Amino acid sequence: MSASRRRTAAVLMLVDFVLPVGLYYVLRAAGVGYVASLVVSSLVPGTGMVVTLVRERRLDSLGLFMTGLMLLSAALSFLGNDPRLLLLKGALLMVVAGGWFLATARGPSPLALRFSRPLLEGRTGDRRASWDELWETSPRFRRIWRVSTAVWGIGALADAAVRAVVALTLPIDLAVGLGGAQYAIFSVLMLVIMNVHQAYAGLHDPRSALYRPLRDDAGETGEGPPGPGPRRGPGDVPHEPAGSAQGPVTRPPAAAGNAAGGAVGTAAGPRDPADVR
Numbered sequence: 001m002s003a004s005r006r007r008t009a010a011v012l013m014l015v016d017f018v019l020p021v022g023l024y025y026v027l028r029a030a031g032v033g034y035v036a037s038l039v040v041s042s043l044v045p046g047t048g049m050v051v052t053l054v055r056e057r058r059l060d061s062l063g064l065f066m067t068g069l070m071l072l073s074a075a076l077s078f079l080g081n082d083p084r085l086l087l088l089k090g091a092l093l094m095v096v097a098g099g100w101f102l103a104t105a106r107g108p109s110p111l112a113l114r115f116s117r118p119l120l121e122g123r124t125g126d127r128r129a130s131w132d133e134l135w136e137t138s139p140r141f142r143r144i145w146r147v148s149t150a151v152w153g154i155g156a157l158a159d160a161a162v163r164a165v166v167a168l169t170l171p172i173d174l175a176v177g178l179g180g181a182q183y184a185i186f187s188v189l190m191l192v193i194m195n196v197h198q199a200y201a202g203l204h205d206p207r208s209a210l211y212r213p214l215r216d217d218a219g220e221t222g223e224g225p226p227g228p229g230p231r232r233g234p235g236d237v238p239h240e241p242a243g244s245a246q247g248p249v250t251r252p253p254a255a256a257g258n259a260a261g262g263a264v265g266t267a268a269g270p271r272d273p274a275d276v277r
Helices: 003-029 034-042 045-056 061-076 083-104 111-120 131-137 139-169 172-201 209-217 253-268
Strands: none
Touching (some): 034 083, 061 083, 083 172, 111 139, 131 209, 139 172, 139 209
16 A cells, blocks of 8 residues: 555544544533534544545545445434434444445355455455456355455444443443444454455465466466577588487488498588599
8 A cells, every 4th residue: 555545544443433532522622512513523423534535536435335334323413312322323334334244245245246356356365466357257256255254244244232331331422432442352353353364365475376377377386388409500400319200211322322422522621623523
């Protein structure tokens, strides 16, 4: 990932996860009620996605996914005046995210693959490998991303369960802070699990069996086509190995003598006509 993309990702994480929590506590310190503080702070995460959309004028798979969650979050913010219900919004969003991951796990385009491809293709493993070709030819590659997508889905559902317990049992001000920290903990934990799984499966090793079909197709198995034979000069006579299919060439003695004499004469230079009898 380039430095500019890393900076953009860091800014988006700051806007989406840190700033809403900070804004909530600022509003609470100013005497704003629970509901109003939760509603206002919940609108902040969508601003980062709007800025990205305006600047790049397009949405990739991750942007589309996050935009959908942000719109759902904004809609849920106006459903009621119960702060506990607003706190449950995070759990409901994670349920939607987990269900979305699981729904695509067995499909032709698992969600984890769509999210990871812009970050990893051409930057890890065999950098010459096309992920489209790997998806078509390698069951191991398909299994990596189906398992990754399923793990993300299960992890999101587990996160939703924890969020629901926090929202319903802990004090509201404490639950808001824990909810923000939980996003960071969940993200780090899932990234560690994904990296261990993908490293074990050979995704990051260009010599792994995962890329062997591509190496075989490219003739890189060490059994390439035979190299060219020795170079011959203009006057070289092809050598015929003994015991060939045509057998040894037998030349009559007279012909052999004439050939030998011609060869000697050629080597010694032209003969004087007087020497010929």
